[in-house]
Structures are given as C-alpha cells and as structure tokens.
Amino acid sequence: MTAQQKPGIDVDTGHDYDGIREYDNPLPMWWFTTFVVCIAFGYAYWMHYEVARTGPSLMAEYQADQAEAARRAAASKPxxxxxxxxxxxxxxxxxxxxxxxxxxxxxxxxxxxxxxxxxxxxxxxxxxxxxxxxxxxxxxxxxxxxxxxxxxxxxxxxxxxxxxxxxxxxxxxxxxxxxxxxxxxxxxx
Ligand code: HEC
Incomplete structure (x- = not known):
C-alpha cells in the first residue's frame, strides 16, 4: 500500500492471473445502485404483469390497438x-x-x-x-x-x-x- 491509498482500497488479494492482479475493491456506487434498482424494477414488473396480472397482457394491448385502428378507419369512411x-x-x-x-x-x-x-x-x-x-x-x-x-x-x-x-x-x-x-x-x- 502506498501513502496515497485510502484504507481498504486497491488491497491486493495476492491473486495473479498471467500478470493481471486482483484487488478486493467495493463496487462503484453508481453500479451497485443500478443493480439494486434493476432487481427492484424486475420484481415489480413481474408481480404486475405475471403474478397479480394487474397490468394488461400483450394480447389485450394488441386487441385494444386493433379495435382503435378499426374505429379510426371507420371514422374516416364516408x-x-x-x-x-x-x-x-x-x-x-x-x-x-x-x-x-x-x-x-x-x-x-x-x-x-x-x-x-x-x-x-x-x-x-x-x-x-x-x-x-x-x-x-x-x-x-x-x-x-x-x-x-x-x-x-x-x-x-x-x-x-x-x-x-x-x-x-x-x-x-x-x-x-x-x-x-x-x-x-x-x-x-
Ligand atoms: C334542448 C332540447 C334537446 C336536446 C338537448 C336534444 N334534442 Fe334532439 N330534438 C329536440 C327537439 C325539440 C326535436 C324536434 C325538432 C323538430 O321539431 O324538428 C329533436 C329532434 C331530434 C331527432 C329527430 C327526431 C325525428 O323525429 O326526426 C333526433 C334523432 C334527435 N333529436 C336526437 C338527439 C340527440 C342524439 C341528442 C343529444 C346529443 C339530442 N337530440 C338532444 C330537442 C332536443
């Protein structure tokens, strides 16, 4: 450890893979936050669409779009x-x-x-x-x-x-x- 190093940062684990040395550093905060947010989003998405089915299914959205398109087509007909x-x-x-x-x-x-x-x-x-x-x-x-x-x-x-x-x-x-x-x-x- 050099004089500029913060404690716990760039601590060499002693593992060496063909000259690439492994440190035991914490994940960057932005990365870790993104990771946790993705898990939370994924869980909420899965609950909403797959488990509780409170969100419309792809088929329901497709059918609603079809009906809307048919209605618009009818509206422009003489x-x-x-x-x-x-x-x-x-x-x-x-x-x-x-x-x-x-x-x-x-x-x-x-x-x-x-x-x-x-x-x-x-x-x-x-x-x-x-x-x-x-x-x-x-x-x-x-x-x-x-x-x-x-x-x-x-x-x-x-x-x-x-x-x-x-x-x-x-x-x-x-x-x-x-x-x-x-x-x-x-x-x-
Ligand atoms: C303020 C009162 C009033 C409102 C509100 C009103 N109407 Fe009328 N409606 C009349 C009257 C009075 C006549 C008859 C007109 C005449 O004597 O030629 C009539 C006639 C009609 C006729 C023709 C009936 C026939 O015998 O040929 C239709 C169809 C009609 N209304 C539909 C509607 C619709 C649909 C609405 C709502 C969007 C509506 N009216 C709102 C008063 C109203």
Whole structure:
C-alpha cells in the first residue's frame, strides 16, 4: 500500500492471473445502485404483469390497438346507412353513445329516448326521416329553430356517429312516452 491509498482500497488479494492482479475493491456506487434498482424494477414488473396480472397482457394491448385502428378507419369512411348500422352493432361505440346520450340528450328526449320536450326516438314516427343518415343529419346539424341543438360543433363527428349508432339501437323499441310526431315509417333499414 502506498501513502496515497485510502484504507481498504486497491488491497491486493495476492491473486495473479498471467500478470493481471486482483484487488478486493467495493463496487462503484453508481453500479451497485443500478443493480439494486434493476432487481427492484424486475420484481415489480413481474408481480404486475405475471403474478397479480394487474397490468394488461400483450394480447389485450394488441386487441385494444386493433379495435382503435378499426374505429379510426371507420371514422374516416364516408357516412352511409350501412356504416351507421354497422356501428350500431359495435358494443363499444354503442356504450359511448349511451353515455353521451344520458349526458346531452336525456333532458329533452328522456332517459331511454321515449321523448319529453323532444320527440320519442323509439317509435315509428319521424319528423326528419327514419334512415340512419337522416337521424345522423339531425343530430349533427340540429333543427335549431325547433329547439334541437346542433351537436357536431359541440361534440365532434366521432361522438355524433356514436350517438346516431346508439339512437339506432333504440329505434323501434316503442317505449311509452311522447306521442307520435311526424310520419309513420315501417320496415326501414
Ligand atoms: C334542448 C332540447 C334537446 C336536446 C338537448 C336534444 N334534442 Fe334532439 N330534438 C329536440 C327537439 C325539440 C326535436 C324536434 C325538432 C323538430 O321539431 O324538428 C329533436 C329532434 C331530434 C331527432 C329527430 C327526431 C325525428 O323525429 O326526426 C333526433 C334523432 C334527435 N333529436 C336526437 C338527439 C340527440 C342524439 C341528442 C343529444 C346529443 C339530442 N337530440 C338532444 C330537442 C332536443
């Protein structure tokens, strides 16, 4: 040991491997800390994803991404009756629509769409036409002079589609509520 050496540092263990001498020095603090943090992270990761399974699996994340991609693709498709009917069969779109309906529409159309200030959306009578695109048009653009607000500027096109899809699931349920308004239509898509 030379005069500059700190005690316990560079103490030669006496092992010599072809001229390479082994010291018994402590690990550098940065290295040791990284090592401990890696073990702690690895343990937490393993508990989260593999043992407790509180984190989403790779498959669940993949499926969620796929569904999101499909929804985005649908959002950029031209609006047709067929597209709206297809959306009305997609559970997630309908759920979104149902939530939005209770927030924004139920005050005037009743909690189930049976009508209040606004017309009954579950009967066969329609003021502005019974087709999916007719319904979408009224929701998007409103009938402002008659008290139906335009929702496109408020909620945006994607939510308006979800609302139209939800209204389609209520169409024909014939809930007792507001009496007939408009023309009667039977057997529409
Ligand atoms: C402030 C009250 C009010 C709110 C809120 C409201 N509506 Fe209306 N809605 C009306 C009225 C009133 C009419 C009838 C318009 C007319 O007489 O032309 C109507 C008409 C409609 C129609 C057409 C019905 C038909 O017979 O053709 C649809 C579909 C509709 N609303 C859906 C919605 C949706 C979806 C929402 C929520 C995003 C909503 N409305 C929110 C008052 C409202």
């Amino acid at each position: 609006l047709t009756d067929e597209l709206l009917v297809a959306l009305s069969k997609d559970p997630q779109t309908v759920e979104t629509g149902a939530k939005l309906f209770s927030q924004s529409c139920a005050v005037c159309h009743g909690a189930g769409g049976e009508g209040k200030i606004g017309p009954n959306l579950t009967d066969a009578y329609w003021l502005h036409g019974p087709k999916p695109t007719d319904i979408h048009k009224v929701i998007a653009g409103g009938v402002v002079e008659k008290g139906m607000p335009a929702w496109n500027p408020v909620l945006g096109p994607e939510r308006v589609r979800a609302l139209a899809a939800y209204v389609l699931t209520r169409r024909g349920l014939e809930l007792p509520g507001k009496g007939p308004q408009g023309e009667r239509y039977v057997a529409v898509q």
